[in-house]
Structures are given as C-alpha cells and as structure tokens.
Amino acid sequence: MVGRSRSGSRDAVTVSFGAKFARSDQFRLVFREGMALVEAAATYLDGEGRKEARKLKPPHSLAYATESMRLTTRLMQLASWLLIRRAVSEGELTPEQALEEQRKIKLPAPGTEKPSRDVSALPPKLRDLIAQSLKLQDRVVRLDEMLGLHRMQSGAGASNPLQNQMSRLEAAFGAKPE
Numbered sequence: 286m287v288g289r290s291r292s293g294s295r296d297a298v299t300v301s302f303g304a305k306f307a308r309s310d311q312f313r314l315v316f317r318e319g320m321a322l323v324e325a326a327a328t329y330l331d332g333e334g335r336k337e338a339r340k341l342k343p344p345h346s347l348a349y350a351t352e353s354m355r356l357t358t359r360l361m362q363l364a365s366w367l368l369i370r371r372a373v374s375e376g377e378l379t380p381e382q383a384l385e386e387q388r389k390i391k392l393p394a395p396g397t398e399k400p401s402r403d404v405s406a407l408p409p410k411l412r413d414l415i416a417q418s419l420k421l422q423d424r425v426v427r428l429d430e431m432l433g434l435h436r437m438q439s440g441a442g443a444s445n446p447l448q449n450q451m452s453r454l455e456a457a458f459g460a461k462p463e
Contacts, residue, residue, distance in 0.1 A: 306428075306432065307370045307371065307373055307374030308374045312370065312371075312374075315367070315421075315424060315425070315428070316367050316370075316371060318421065319360075319363055319364060319367045319421055319425075320364065320367070322360060322414070322417055322418060322421060323360045323361075323363075323364050325414065326356055326357065326360055326414050326418070329410055329411070329414060330353055330356075330357070333410065334353065334408065334410065334411060337349075337408040337410075337411070338350070338353075338408075341406075341407075344403060345403055345406040345407065347403075348401050348403035348404065348406060348407060349407055349408075349411065351401055352400055352401060352404060352407060352411065352415060353411065355400075355415075356411070356414055356415055356418055359398070359418050359419075359422055360418055362390050362391060362392065362422075363418070363421055363422055363425050365386075365389075365390050366387065366390050366392065366425055366429070367425070369383050369386050369387055369390075370383070392422070392425065392426050392429055393422070393426065394426065395423045395426045395427060396423060398419060398422065400412075400415050400419075
C-alpha cells in the first residue's frame with residue numbers, strides 16, 4: 286500500500302497479509318468449515334462409526350482403525366493451525382509465539398497424503414470425512430505457503446544469520462523492513 290506523507294512525497298506502507306487474512310471473511314469461513322468438520326468427525330466416530338466398525342471383518346477393520354486414527358490426527362493438526370491463526374488475529378498470541386506453536390504442527394505437502402488401499406471397503410461416511418479432511422488440509426497447506434509460514438517454520442533462514450534476524454524483526458513488528 287502506498288500513501289502520501291505531509292510533504293506530498295509517496296511513502297510505502299507495508300500491510301501484513303497474514304494479519305489481514307486472519308481477520309478476513311475468507312479465513313472465518315475456512316475456520317468455521319474446519320471446526321465443523323472436526324465436530325462432524327468426532328460425532329461420527331463416537332456414534333454411528335463405532336457401530337459400523339464392529340460390522341467390519343479383518344483386514345477392513347484394521348483399515349477402519351488406521352484411517353480413523355489418521356483422520357483424527359489430521360483434523361487435530363488442522364484445528365491447531367486454525368486456532369493459532371485466530372489467536373494471532375485476536376491478539377491472544379504474538380506472531381513470534383504463534384510461530385513457536387506452529388513448529389509443533391506437521392503439515393504435509395499438498396496432495397501427498399493418501400488413504401490406504403482398503404479405503405473403498407470402509408463405510409461411506411468415513412470415506413466422505415476422509416475426503417473432506419484431505420481437501421481442507423490441502424487448503425490449509427496452500428494458505429500456510431501463501432502466508433510464508435512454512436519457510437519460517439522449516440528454518441529456511443537458519444543458514445543465513447542476517448535472514449534469521451530479519452525474520453525475527455518481521456515477526457516482532459509485523460512488517461518487512463525496507
């Protein structure tokens with residue numbers, strides 16, 4: 286964003302995309318969808334899914350156990366990411382604190398996580414929840430990449446001490462120094 290100073294000259298004003306995005310309607314929509322999916326999966330796995338799992342024979346019962354655990358883990362990682370982003374936008378966490386918390390979250394590269402080969406034998410509702418969670422995961426991973434968080438988490442600036450300091454300044458002040 287470019288503005289004019291009192292002297293009439295043009296001054297560059299940097300707006301943090303991450304901070305702006307976290308307060309956007311688009312983020313709120315992704316957040317609501319993610320939390321609704323977590324709730325839907327928990328309700329299914331604790332109720333109808335439990336009944337359906339009892340009807341499965343080996344090796345499909347093993348596939349059910351494996352995929353339901355992977356689904357739960359995936360959704361908890363996504364919920365953590367969403368909650369951290371929301372906490373930053375609401376001032377509950379500083380960007381530096383959020384970065385530290387996000388180091389605990391392991392997001393895979395988009396499209397790399399695939400269900401087991403026995404997924405077609407699983408109940409349709411579980412397959413649908415898996416598909417929805419993979420779609421949400423790909424969205425979150427793309428958002429994470431767009432926000433540049435994956436580079437900061439992976440220590441991309443670790444080999445360059447100046448880059449490390451610049452990243453810390455950016456995290457502290459919410460803008461890149463010129």
